[in-house]
Amino acid sequence: MARDAASSTIPAPAxxxxxxxxxxRARRRQETIEEILDIAEEVMAEEGxxxxxxxxxxxxxxxxxxxxxxxxxxxxxxFDALFLRGQVEHLAVMxxxxxxxxxxxxxxxxxxxxxxxxxxxxxxLAQLMFWRPVPSFEPTPEAxxxxxxxxxxxxxxLADAVAAGELGxxxxxxxxxxxxxxxxxxxxxxxxxxxxxxDWGQGRFTPLFPKLMDLFARAYPLNxxxxxxxxxx
Amino acid sequence: MARDAASSTIPAPAxxxxxxxxxxRARRRQETIEEILDIAEEVMAEEGxxxxxxxxxxxxxxxxxxxxxxxxxxxxxxFDALFLRGQVEHLAVMxxxxxxxxxxxxxxxxxxxxxxxxxxxxxxLAQLMFWRPVPSFEPTPEAxxxxxxxxxxxxxxLADAVAAGELGxxxxxxxxxxxxxxxxxxxxxxxxxxxxxxDWGQGRFTPLFPKLMDLFARAYPLNxxxxxxxxxx
DNA sequence: CAGGTTTAGCTATGAGTATTAGCTTATTCT
DNA sequence: AGAATAAGCTAATACTCATAGCTAAACCTG
Numbered sequence: 385m386a387r388d389a390a391s392s393t394i395p396a397p398a399x400x401x402x403x404x405x406x407x408x409r410a411r412r413r414q415e416t417i418e419e420i421l422d423i424a425e426e427v428m429a430e431e432g433x434x435x436x437x438x439x440x441x442x443x444x445x446x447x448x449x450x451x452x453x454x455x456x457x458x459x460x461x462x463f464d465a466l467f468l469r470g471q472v473e474h475l476a477v478m479x480x481x482x483x484x485x486x487x488x489x490x491x492x493x494x495x496x497x498x499x500x501x502x503x504x505x506x507x508x509l510a511q512l513m514f515w516r517p518v519p520s521f522e523p524t525p526e527a528x529x530x531x532x533x534x535x536x537x538x539x540x541x542l543a544d545a546v547a548a549g550e551l552g553x554x555x556x557x558x559x560x561x562x563x564x565x566x567x568x569x570x571x572x573x574x575x576x577x578x579x580x581x582x583d584w585g586q587g588r589f590t591p592l593f594p595k596l597m598d599l600f601a602r603a604y605p606l607n608x609x610x611x612x613x614x615x616x617x
Numbered sequence: 618m619a620r621d622a623a624s625s626t627i628p629a630p631a632x633x634x635x636x637x638x639x640x641x642r643a644r645r646r647q648e649t650i651e652e653i654l655d656i657a658e659e660v661m662a663e664e665g666x667x668x669x670x671x672x673x674x675x676x677x678x679x680x681x682x683x684x685x686x687x688x689x690x691x692x693x694x695x696f697d698a699l700f701l702r703g704q705v706e707h708l709a710v711m712x713x714x715x716x717x718x719x720x721x722x723x724x725x726x727x728x729x730x731x732x733x734x735x736x737x738x739x740x741x742l743a744q745l746m747f748w749r750p751v752p753s754f755e756p757t758p759e760a761x762x763x764x765x766x767x768x769x770x771x772x773x774x775l776a777d778a779v780a781a782g783e784l785g786x787x788x789x790x791x792x793x794x795x796x797x798x799x800x801x802x803x804x805x806x807x808x809x810x811x812x813x814x815x816d817w818g819q820g821r822f823t824p825l826f827p828k829l830m831d832l833f834a835r836a837y838p839l840n841x842x843x844x845x846x847x848x849x850x
Numbered sequence: 851c852a853g854g855t856t857t858a859g860c861t862a863t864g865a866g867t868a869t870t871a872g873c874t875t876a877t878t879c880t
Numbered sequence: 881a882g883a884a885t886a887a888g889c890t891a892a893t894a895c896t897c898a899t900a901g902c903t904a905a906a907c908c909t910g
Contacts, residue, residue: 409885413886416887432753434667434750434751437866437868439867439868447887447888447889448888448889449868450868450888450889451888453869453870454888511748511750517666517750558821559825562807562825565807566800566803566806566822566825566829567799567800569807570800570802570803570806573747573748573802574798574799576748577747592792592796592799595796599833599835599836603828641907642856670895670896671897672895672897680858680860682896683899683900687857688858691897692898
């Protein structure tokens with residue numbers, strides 16, 4: 385239909401209309417890719433991580449299943465793209481929350497709470513990212529870089545907290561980051577497994593978060609009197 | 618093969634050998650059921666929770682796929698049975714570890730460490746039990762009862778710890794149980810997602826466990842001086 | 851021990867999945 | 881305008897879970 389519209393409405397003569405020639409094509413392609421990912425995320429949200437089916441995505445996109453392969457090599461490639469997209473989005477949310485809070489412990493708390501809120505709001509995606517439901521796929525090096533950046537963010541906030549005198553010097557360590565992420569992941573695991581329908585701040589587990597932050601702070605006290613109470617450096 | 622062994626080796630005359638007549642049939646059936654579950658667990662351990670395939674189980678059992686349906690209504694029923702079996706086994710392991718330790722905090726620590734060890738040794742099963750990879754299956758009421766018993770175990774140990782003066786009185790609460798399980802689940806989540814091949818005690822996360830128990834204890838201090846430092850009752 | 855019932859296996863079939871191959875048609879470049 | 885590319889399609893393969901219906905063995909009962 386309207387197959388000769390291009391030659392009539394778009395005056396081909398010179399390069400006066402659009403800068404790059406094949407730009408449109410690439411843009412539409414990218415749009416389709418994003419649309420596929422949107423649908424995939426939607427399907428995963430409804431049916432769970434494993435409920436993601438290439439056929440269902442094709443159905444909702446209004447296309448035959450093999451057509452998807454023009455955009456993704458396999459179902460796994462879609463998982464991969466979702467993984468990366470989720471990580472980028474999660475990082476942005478976290479970064480923003482940390483930026484609009486007091487540097488140090490405040491930023492840390494705000495960032496982790498935002499992280500938790502985001503995870504509960506994107507459960508399937510979070511599950512894909514933070515647990516490993518399918519052992520057959522390893523995160524791309526690219527995805528790994530994003531993850532490293534998140535660690536760096538937390539590490540910086542910890543350094544701020546130490547500098548501000550909110551935490552003892554040993555809090556500026558990898559161990560502290562692991563401890564921190566372990567705490568938040570614990571809350572999220574419990575919430576997602578046992579209370580699939582409650583939001584952040586509700587239920588039995590997410591309200592424990594402030595207490596956990598309190599415990600974390602107590603793990604790295606300012607004054608180590610006699611420095612006898614080590615923290616398993 | 619050996620199809621008439623029964624009539625020749627087992628003297629039928631009176632009810633002298635085996636009480637119930639059809640007992641053998643039921644026993645063999647039960648044996649097959651257990652064998653199927655063993656194989657299923659094995660497959661899940663190799664291929665991940667979602668790698669469990671009815672066809673593969675049948676293949677390893679040396680039988681055609683439809684024959685499995687004589688023993689289980691569906692693949693989900695197998696998941697259900699594995700879930701229950703895992704919970705029972707896990708509970709037993711935990712109970713035993715707690716029994717052979719000092720009552721109170723010692724038992725609690727021993728029980729949780731045993732729990733973590735078991736989970737890392739039965740990763741796929743643990744994932745099925747403690748996370749919820751498939752949203753379509755709800756734990757049976759029966760399974761829920763086992764879970765409740767585990768909570769009761771921890772609750773009792775907490776009460777012991779309070780009685781022994783190891784923890785403040787507020788540790789004898791549901792909240793404390795939630796806190797405790799959140800801590801251990803956090804460690805396990807991190808270990809399973811990020812270090813799929815390391816055992817308990819190795820890697821970046823499980824060594825945090827003692828510190829976490831320490832933090833937990835500090836959350837319920839004995840002397841609440843002025844009782845001002847509440848613990849979010 | 852003979853006859854009927856239950857059980858455990860089978861084959862055949864249907865609907866669903868991911869994926870590949872190869873064709874057609876529309877779009878875009880030269 | 882004609883060549884090249886991209887995006888869709890249909891057809892086919894090889895899996896998956898699941899159901900239906902059959903056969904034969906095991907078992908129970910009169």
